[in-house]
Amino acid sequence: MAKKKKQQQSARERVRAEQQALAARNQRMTVVFRSLIGVAVLAVAAVVAAIALNSGGGASATPGNMTDDGIVLVGQDGGVEAEGAVDAAGDLPRVSVYVDFQCPHCLSFEQANMPFLTEQVEAGTIALEMHPVALMDNASQGTQFSSRAANAAACVATHEPGAFLDVTQGLFDLQGAATQGSVNDDVLTGVVSDAGAGSADTRACILDREYDGWVRDATDRALSDPDLAGPSGRFGTPTVLVDGERFNGAQTPEGLAAALGLEG
Numbered sequence: 001m002a003k004k005k006k007q008q009q010s011a012r013e014r015v016r017a018e019q020q021a022l023a024a025r026n027q028r029m030t031v032v033f034r035s036l037i038g039v040a041v042l043a044v045a046a047v048v049a050a051i052a053l054n055s056g057g058g059a060s061a062t063p064g065n066m067t068d069d070g071i072v073l074v075g076q077d078g079g080v081e082a083e084g085a086v087d088a089a090g091d092l093p094r095v096s097v098y099v100d101f102q103c104p105h106c107l108s109f110e111q112a113n114m115p116f117l118t119e120q121v122e123a124g125t126i127a128l129e130m131h132p133v134a135l136m137d138n139a140s141q142g143t144q145f146s147s148r149a150a151n152a153a154a155c156v157a158t159h160e161p162g163a164f165l166d167v168t169q170g171l172f173d174l175q176g177a178a179t180q181g182s183v184n185d186d187v188l189t190g191v192v193s194d195a196g197a198g199s200a201d202t203r204a205c206i207l208d209r210e211y212d213g214w215v216r217d218a219t220d221r222a223l224s225d226p227d228l229a230g231p232s233g234r235f236g237t238p239t240v241l242v243d244g245e246r247f248n249g250a251q252t253p254e255g256l257a258a259a260l261g262l263e264g
Contacts, residue, residue: 063211064158069218070096070131071157071164075124082161089127093260096129096241098222101149101171102136102178109238109251110172116253118165126260130168133219135237141181148206149174150215152188155205156197163196170195 065071065082072085074092081088095117099106120126132153134146149171156167170191177183189203205211222228227246228235240247242259249255257263 061211061213063154063214065161066154066157069221070129071161073121073128073130073164075122078122080118080121080162080165082157082164085127092125092127094127094129094241094243095256095260096131096244098131098133098228098235098237098239099168100133100135100146100237101153102134102139102146102175103237104175106238107172107175109240110169113251113253113256114165114169116256120260120262125262130164131218131222132215133222133237134215135219140178140183143178143181143183145174145178145183147212147215148183148188148209149178150219151209151211152192152206154211154214155202156192158211159199159202159205160197166195167192167197 063071065085067086071082072089072094073080073082074085074088075081076088097109097117099110117126117128121128130153132150134144134150137144137146140146153164153167153171156164174183174187174191177187185207189206192198192202192206222239223235225235228239228241230236230239230246231248238251240251240256242256247256247259249259
């Protein structure tokens with residue numbers, strides 16, 4: 001009888017030991033499983049953060065000195081000023097221009113008309129409103145020059161708005177190189193700096209692509225605005241407005257002067 005009880009006790013101890021071993025193994029598996037979940041969550045978070053970083057600033061990042069997605073420029077002391085220009089523009093005739101820095105037609109418009117428009121702004125005759133958009137990222141060998149240039153323009157509008165028109169010319173001058181995919185960040189920031197916007201804030205803004213989200217949103221707003229649509233029913237660049245109305249005349253100094261009542 002004593003032998004049988006001892007055998008039963010040993011059996012119970014073996015079962016208890018096996019149960020304890022199983023419980024310990026299950027606990028280890030639970031710890032491992034939870035650790036794997038934690039690693040996976042961290043990995044997903046890292047990927048999301050990387051995507052957000054690579055896509056530039058979010059839609060909430062709005063450039064300074066921009067109203068309705070455009071920077072208003074007026075004449076002051078024989079030069080061009082942006083800060084406080086919305087109020088200073090008052091009842092001046094206003095020319096609004098939507099441009100893509102990769103757009104060949106925009107380059108032609110800039111070369112033909114910006115000297116005339118700048119002269120009129122400096123003389124206090126008109127207010128000029130510039131709207132950078134990005135429609136042609138597919139034309140720069142994968143370097144997204146349209147978006148990067150529009151972001152650079154937004155950075156200048158925010159940090160060094162007095163240099164905006166000179167920077168605009170510099171960005172258009174990069175168009176040929178951009179078509180070949182050869183405008184890297186050093187080239188882009190160098191041209192902007194040479195045009196008079198060389199502050200550390202401007203450079204950091206360009207390199208961080210701080211206003212990429214705004215560029216996308218502003219471009220989408222232009223594309224969906226029926227008042228900006230051309231004869232084809234679609235928005236394209238360059239688009240010119242005179243006092244808020246789409247200008248469909250000749251995009252020449254003479255055509256613009258006539259629309260503004262500046263003839264003679």
